[in-house]
Amino acid sequence: MLSDEKIIGDLEEHASIAVLRSLELLNALKLYNESRYFHAHEILEDQWKKETGAIKTYFHALIQICLSLVKVFEKPNEKGAKDQSERAYLKLDKLLSSNELTKEGRAEIIQLRYTVKQLNSDLLTKKKKDEIIIPKIGPNWKHLFRQNGNS
Numbered sequence: 001m002l003s004d005e006k007i008i009g010d011l012e013e014h015a016s017i018a019v020l021r022s023l024e025l026l027n028a029l030k031l032y033n034e035s036r037y038f039h040a041h042e043i044l045e046d047q048w049k050k051e052t053g054a055i056k057t058y059f060h061a062l063i064q065i066c067l068s069l070v071k072v073f074e075k076p077n078e079k080g081a082k083d084q085s086e087r088a089y090l091k092l093d094k095l096l097s098s099n100e101l102t103k104e105g106r107a108e109i110i111q112l113r114y115t116v117k118q119l120n121s122d123l124l125t126k127k128k129k130d131e132i133i134i135p136k137i138g139p140n141w142k143h144l145f146r147q148n149g150n151s
Helices: 004-033 037-048 053-074 078-097 103-119 126-131
Strands: none
Touching: 004 037, 037 053, 053 078, 053 103, 078 103
């Protein structure tokens, strides 16, 4: 039988890991919102690998959006930007067709899809690049997803 001290120690360790992961995610979203897409994608990649289901799909789409934005604004590569945005669009569609999103989640995914559609347009000229609408992502991303069938 496990001692109380062992159980408490295990709970503290799991809580510390959860807090660290939350801080890493907040940092990734902050970097994204500051247009530091490459750095955001690196942190999101670590988090994405630890998730499952709709949240994993969401993070994967964000990673691909970040990479597409890097290829549009930082290291021009039109084909690479389109490839990443097409993949992100499919993942966002998958999320929209699931029943795992809240009303707010659906609205955010629709906004992200609009951005991805812009990134996938032909001949992203300087003028078009300036017109791309990149939505901010809030720190309370968990509210985008239904919890235990709620919302």
